[in-house]
Structures are given as C-alpha cells and as structure tokens.
Amino acid sequence: MVGIVGYGAYVPRYRIKAEVIAKQWGADPEAVTRGLSLVEKTVPGQDEDTITISVAAAQYALRRAGIDPKEIGAVYVGSESHPYAVKPSATILIDALGIGPHVHVASYEFACKAGTEAMYVAYSHVKAGEMKYAMGIGADTSQGAPGDALEYTASAGGAAFIMGRERLVAEILFTHSYTSDTPDFWRREGENYPRHGGRFTGDPAYFRHIVGAGKALLEKSKMAPADFKFAVFHMPNGKFPQEVGKRLGFTKDQMEAGWIVPWMGNTYSGSSPCGLAAILDVAKPGDLIFMVSFGSGAGSDGFIYRVTDEIVKVQDRAPKLRQMLDSDKVYLDYGQYAKYRRKIKLNE
C-alpha cells in the first residue's frame, strides 16, 4: 500500500480582515463577511513567497516522517504564484532541505489544484516502484486584483506530503481525476492578476468538476458518504465547500475539521491540502477521509485516505495547522497590506 508518511503545513503570521478590505472599496463589510462566510485571510510577509512557504511546510513534513531527506526521489511544487517564471521552485527547496542533487523536480500549475496534482504524481511514482519516497506540495501567495471579489479571499499558505510505502500515517485507497476545458478563471502570460467569469465559476466550473470527481470516486470505491469521518473540498470561500459537500451527501460535521477557509482565506493550490493537514492533525486510526480539489480551467483530483495507527505518533512532532491559524497573528490595515502585496507602484 502507498500513502502519506509525513505531512506538514505552514501559515504566515499576517492577517487582514475581510471587513477592512470591504471598507477600503466602499462595500458593506457585514454583507461581504456574511456572503463569503469569511472573517479574515492570511497574508505573506514581505520576505515570504511560495518557495519559503513550501520549505517551511516540507520541514514539518520531514520532521513527522522521520526519514533521511536524501531518500526522497522527487519533489513537486504546485502553485500559481511560483516566484520564477522559468526555474522550478523545488530547485531551491531541495538544496535548502538537503534533498538533492539526485532528485527529480518540477513546478506544477493548474490554478487551485496544482497542489493535488503534485501529490498525485508523487503518489504515482512511489506506486510505480520508481522511488522510495516522493514529495508533493501545494503552496501559494495567491493573487487577487485590487477591488476584485478575489481580493477578499486570496491568501497565503501551503502543505507538503511525503508519499511512501512504509510507516504510513494515511493509506491512499482510491484516486480519481475529472478535467475539461472550462474557461472560468485564467491569467494570461505577463498579466499581474487573474481574471474570472464571475458566476460562471460556480455551477459550470467548481460544482460540476467536484461533483463529477466526487461521484466517480464514490462509485469506484463502492463507499457512501456516511462511511467517512472527514471530507474536505477546495475552499474558494466559506460557502462553496459546504454546498458542494451537501450536494455529494456529506454533513457539516464531516467537513468541520478541514473547513479552515473562514480564518485562512483561499490559499489556491494550498487550499484543500491545508484542509487535509488540519484533518490529519486531529484524525484517529481507522478514520476515512474524502478529499476533492478544484482548479479552474478546469479540473478536480479526488483521493480517499484511511488513517493508520502511526498517525498518533507523528501529530505532535510539528505545529498543527489550527494552532498556527489561531496564534501569533499580526493584523494589517489596507495600506500595510497593499505594501506587503506589492500593490503600490514605486520608482524602480
């Protein structure tokens, strides 16, 4: 059996409340907060980016796995905010963590599901017997144009998962992907911010793909929603994952542990992976986890995990996601946020 041998997540310290952004643009803070089911979002420090976030999450994953970094045969980072257009983020990560140089790396991009793409390929390498361990990471310092609806949610964070065959903390029982040409959200080469199709991002995109992957996964596994202890879906706002879970037959209780978006925002490629990390932080041996990501463009990756006895040995080896979300917060005003996110034009 192949599965997760170590996991880790990282969340920056900085936050901005949705009501602060709403006030800046003359929107009704109460209506925005209620409409998105979102209180605040994470903001990267000025010296943080997808690479530093990936390194921090991967360090925690290595700590939990307790393996020699040199045994990792591949590292894939999924993000839509890779700092370099040409130079894989993982080239820096593997040198920072002592993983290389005998390692295969790549950067993945698929809007918000690049992280689960990285996890899927890492899992497949190990399953194929090509290597002992492989790491998949989803991390982002998400972009949203000033004044756009995305600005309320686009946040920062990431999670890393080391796949292997021995001492698994969670077995991967089934996977399924569902993909189509759906132009709901995109960013052209050289553009600073993504564009989206407004309401078109809902039913024809997010809901169609997650439901498509989710139903196929349930059929493939011959399992029912009631069999699962936990479920997590991509979290572009607070409401969509609750609604898609309901459509697939899951309850609020099953989604509660992974529903981190009200206090974290949408970490794009790190969204459902961070939700999975939050679930693993509290999961018990034998628990089944249902996970479906979504990336605009569009596609969904689905996974079914079964937690093993090893989980209780590793949960406290690194900081837990909700601890990071709840502690050491530094709140920014809109001016500081605009500076941190480089939204202010400067003389070069």
Next chain:
Amino acid sequence: MITARYAREIPQRYRLEASRCAQCATVSFPPRLVCPTCKGRTFSTITLQNEGKLLSYTVVRVGSDKFSKETPFAVGIIELKDGIRITTQIADANLEKLAHGQTVRLVFRKIQEDGKAGILCYGYKAIVV
C-alpha cells in the same frame, strides 16, 4: 550579477553548513579555507543547530536601497546552541517586544532580489519563538 557568489554560499546560507578543523576542532561559519586558530587546511562539514538566543539587536529605520521598503526591521547577533555567533535579520518581529536573551529559531526566507529581473536570494533569518 551576483549569481556565482550566491551559488557558492548556498551551503551556509540555506543549510547552515560550517567547517570543523580536523586539527583543532575550531568551528568556522561561514566555512573557511584556512583555520583561524591553527592555520589547518583540512575540515569536515557540520550542520549548525537552528536555535539560539538573541544577544544584541538594533532597529534599522533608514535602510539601504534594496531594503528601504522593508523598514523598520531588526538586525541582531544570535548565539546558536553550538556557540557560533551570527548576524542576521529578525523576521516577523514585534520591535517593541524584542529583548536580549530571547530564544530565536532560524527560518528560511527571501533575503533580497537582484533587481526586478535578476535572481531571488534566499537564506536564514531569525524569528522569536
């Protein structure tokens, strides 16, 4: 262009690799070609611990060009558990609450950018824990 120098310094900046003299065991960070104690030229590579304490610090309010938009920020002298002292920026710091003797941990952060189109330079900074 700072690419060649940056690449040479990756082992110490990314992984805190130091050199231990084979003759007198003096640890040098960053690694040196000649031991400052016994002039030995044979070394083994060791990795320093990433925790220590803040010995001293100052707050930079007028930064050099590359750091002028990050002010105010703190720069401190850290004594690592190995006894090695390093100078580094203190990230995510509440400047009013910094104090000598605080426990710190080194984290991986972006240090600087070589202009708008040049390379991104990463390395260690300290955070108070």
